Amino acid sequence: xxxxxxxxxxxxxxxxxxxxxxxxxxxxxxxxxxxxxxxxxxxxxxxxxxxxxxxxxxxxxxxxxxxxxxxxxxxxxxxxxxxxxxxxxxxxxxxxxxxxxxxxxxxxxxxxxxxxxxxxxxxxxxxxxxxxxxxxxxxxxxxxxxxxxxxxxxxxxxxxxxxxxxxxxxxxxxxxxxxxxxxxxxxxxxxxxxxxxxxx
Numbered sequence: 001x002x003x004x005x006x007x008x009x010x011x012x013x014x015x016x017x018x019x020x021x022x023x024x025x026x027x028x029x030x031x032x033x034x035x036x037x038x039x040x041x042x043x044x045x046x047x048x049x050x051x052x053x054x055x056x057x058x059x060x061x062x063x064x065x066x067x068x069x070x071x072x073x074x075x076x077x078x079x080x081x082x083x084x085x086x087x088x089x090x091x092x093x094x095x096x097x098x099x100x101x102x103x104x105x106x107x108x109x110x111x112x113x114x115x116x117x118x119x120x121x122x123x124x125x126x127x128x129x130x131x132x133x134x135x136x137x138x139x140x141x142x143x144x145x146x147x148x149x150x151x152x153x154x155x156x157x158x159x160x161x162x163x164x165x166x167x168x169x170x171x172x173x174x175x176x177x178x179x180x181x182x183x184x185x186x187x188x189x190x191x192x193x194x195x196x197x198x199x200x
Contacts, residue, residue, distance in 0.1 A: 005060055005069035008045055012072060012118075019114040019150050030076075033083070042081040049077045053091050064110040067102045068119065071095050075122045086181055095122045096131070113150070116142060117157050124164045127173045132165040164200065176200065 014025050029037055051057050052073035060066030074091030082088040099122045102108065108116050120142070123135035139158040146154050167174060175189035176199040185193065192198050 003063070003065065005066050008048070008069045008072060009065060011044065012076075013115065019112070019146075020153055022114050023153055038080045038083055041077055045073065045077050046081055049073050049081060049091075053078070053094075055094070061098065061102070064102070064107040067098065067107050068111055068115055071098055071102075071119060071122060074098070075125060076118065084180055088180070089125075089177070092122075092125055096126055099123065113142060113146060113154070117154075120161070124161050127168060127177075129165070129168050129172070132161075132168045135161045136165050160200070163197075174200070 012026065012029070014022055017025065028034075048057065052070055057070055057073070060070045074095035078091050079088045082090070099119055102119070108119050111119070116138075120135055120138040123131050123138065126132065126135075136158070139154070139161045143151060143154045143158050164174075171189060171192075173183075175185055175193050177183070178185045178189065
């Protein structure tokens, strides 16, 4: 009998393939912004996401794959089903705590490298420079562990982590979240947001 979280992992990562094959197949799901994808996520995993945000599904934490799926429900899926609303960030703090807990248990080492990307991405989403530094450090290590054939892909993930780190080092927060969260942007932030590539 498949694990209860398997449908989510299959949807997010596909059933098999190298890191490059998985990224080629799923990259638009991961980093694209499409109403159809957001609706699909809501239909498939809206109930689970609600449970996760309410502090449920803790039994999934007993297994590395369940831990990964729970982290996705707290960090990635809300950004799809609650896009452009404050609730899209509602799971971030719990996700960060669960990631730290799982890493302490070496759960990340029991996942495929492409899966670990989405564990460390939780740190990348944090508006705290020390946590951003941790994200970059984790991605540097992840790149170093990959065969030459996959280095370009994982270097791209590292590059994005470094860009997030630089924004937090400069502003202490992500200016592109200000409008959604009802925060007033500074003149410097508005100037930054007017430039291409300033929004993640």
